[in-house]
Amino acid sequence: MQSVAEYVDSLVCSACGAAFAPAQRHTTCSHCGKPLLVRYRIEALRGRFRPEVLPGRARSLWRYAEVLPVPPDPRWSLGEGWTPLLPQPRLGRALGLPKLYVKDESLNPGGSFKARGLAVAVAAAAARGVQQVGVASAGNAAGALALYAARLGLRAVLFLPEETPEPAVWECQIAGAEVHRVPGTIAEAGAAFEAYRQEHPDIFSVATLREPYRVEGKKTMGYELFEQLGGRLPDVILYPTGGGTGLIGMWKAFEEMEALGWIGPERPRMVAVQAAGCAPIVRAFQEGRETAAYWEDAQTIAAGLRVPKALGDFLILRVLRESQGTAVAVSDADIQAAMRRWAQTEGLLAAPEGAATLAALIQLQEAGWVHAEETVVLFNTATAHKYPAVVRQVLRQAGGPV
Ligand SMILES: *Cc1c(COP(=O)(O)O)cnc(C)c1O
Numbered sequence: 001m002q003s004v005a006e007y008v009d010s011l012v013c014s015a016c017g018a019a020f021a022p023a024q025r026h027t028t029c030s031h032c033g034k035p036l037l038v039r040y041r042i043e044a045l046r047g048r049f050r051p052e053v054l055p056g057r058a059r060s061l062w063r064y065a066e067v068l069p070v071p072p073d074p075r076w077s078l079g080e081g082w083t084p085l086l087p088q089p090r091l092g093r094a095l096g097l098p099k100l101y102v103k104d105e106s107l108n109p110g111g112s113f114k115a116r117g118l119a120v121a122v123a124a125a126a127a128r129g130v131q132q133v134g135v136a137s138a139g140n141a142a143g144a145l146a147l148y149a150a151r152l153g154l155r156a157v158l159f160l161p162e163e164t165p166e167p168a169v170w171e172c173q174i175a176g177a178e179v180h181r182v183p184g185t186i187a188e189a190g191a192a193f194e195a196y197r198q199e200h201p202d203i204f205s206v207a208t209l210r211e212p213y214r215v216e217g218k219k220t221m222g223y224e225l226f227e228q229l230g231g232r233l234p235d236v237i238l239y240p241t242g243g244g245t246g247l248i249g250m251w252k253a254f255e256e257m258e259a260l261g262w263i264g265p266e267r268p269r270m271v272a273v274q275a276a277g278c279a280p281i282v283r284a285f286q287e288g289r290e291t292a293a294y295w296e297d298a299q300t301i302a303a304g305l306r307v308p309k310a311l312g313d314f315l316i317l318r319v320l321r322e323s324q325g326t327a328v329a330v331s332d333a334d335i336q337a338a339m340r341r342w343a344q345t346e347g348l349l350a351a352p353e354g355a356a357t358l359a360a361l362i363q364l365q366e367a368g369w370v371h372a373e374e375t376v377v378l379f380n381t382a383t384a385h386k387y388p389a390v391v392r393q394v395l396r397q398a399g400g401p402v
């Protein structure tokens with residue numbers, strides 16, 4: 001297995017700028033502990049890697065091979081990426097936004113967009129000789145890791161909070177991963193995983209932004225939006241933000257696309273959507289801070305948004321400000337209402353995290369923050385099928401069948 005793709009230049013620290021060789025196994029910056037990002041030899045790609053070369057390529061994220069850190073290989077793909085960008089005419093009409101779309105990530109392997117990041121991260125780890133991978137996760141990252149580890153023949157060790165939705169646990173178990181259930185939140189699960197790794201140092205952690213390659217998988221969402229909108233970017237993107245990998249990744253994709261000459265300096269306004277019961281980024285954004293304080297007693301039905309402290313908080317906040325975007329918190333009740341409304345108006349089975357973006361759009365629209373002529377993209381990051389307990393609650397409240 002070739003370990004480094006042709007156009008990878010180096011790994012660069014997102015905070016202090018230190019550069020590292022990409023062939024080695026890397027976690028975070030060895031000087032300051034902040035996330036590393038992949039730098040490509042974009043000058044060598046300018047004029048050669050053009051949008052015109054894309055039609056007819058693989059219908060997966062590997063269609064962007066030139067700007068991915070590992071060479072594509074069908075042996076480690078499960079078909080991740082290249083999800084549909086669906087117009088939302090009925091919802092759009094009701095909200096006065098005729099150019100409303102959803103990027104429906106529920107069609108990814110395992111039913112969540114975590115597949116994108118883990119497909120690339122597991123391939124990169126395996127290419128560097130890693131044989132055991134692990135993560136503490138609210139559910140979907142663990143499930144995706146279990147699937148890709150199985151596909152590549154690696155051992156996976158997973159730490160899940162006790163309240164992780166059952167389908168994510170089953171996904172890990174049926175794929176043969178070693179599963180540890182931990183009382184408390186993702187913070188406790190993370191601590192348990194780190195303690196376990198002290199005794200098992202051979203387990204490579206693919207935790208959010210603690211290795212450089214999950215962001216690379218997630219950034220392909222930005223390339224796909226450009227391609228699927230016919231060679232332009234939307235005006236507004238609403239993204240359900242936990243660790244922020246996708247937000248940081250898409251922003252990186254836009255920078256690469258500008259360096260490649262595909263777009264100019266214009267950017268979408270990026271909106272981080274969080275749950276009111278765990279909104280560290282929203283609070284930090286409103287207070288004008290550069291980093292976000294730990295959120296005590298995090299609680300929300302949107303498991304993927306139950307992230308009290310993100311390693312990349314400073315990157316997320318920078319993207320929101322540079323893009324002239326914003327951050328919005330939504331209640332669990334509004335998330336549930338949005339799940340029902342989305343299914344009933346557009347047939348979309350949104351996860352609570354995805355439904356949070358619709359609830360946030362309703363708030364922004366009422367506040368006059370979005371305009372009728374703007375192209376707006378919501379992200380549905382997983383399928384409702386992974387949250388049976390939440391769907392049951394939604395039905396109970398609607399007075400429908402339980
Ligand atoms: C992990 C997750 C998120 C948050 O994604 P980040 O990129 O880590 O912010 C959102 N939705 C779902 C369904 C998730 O599993």
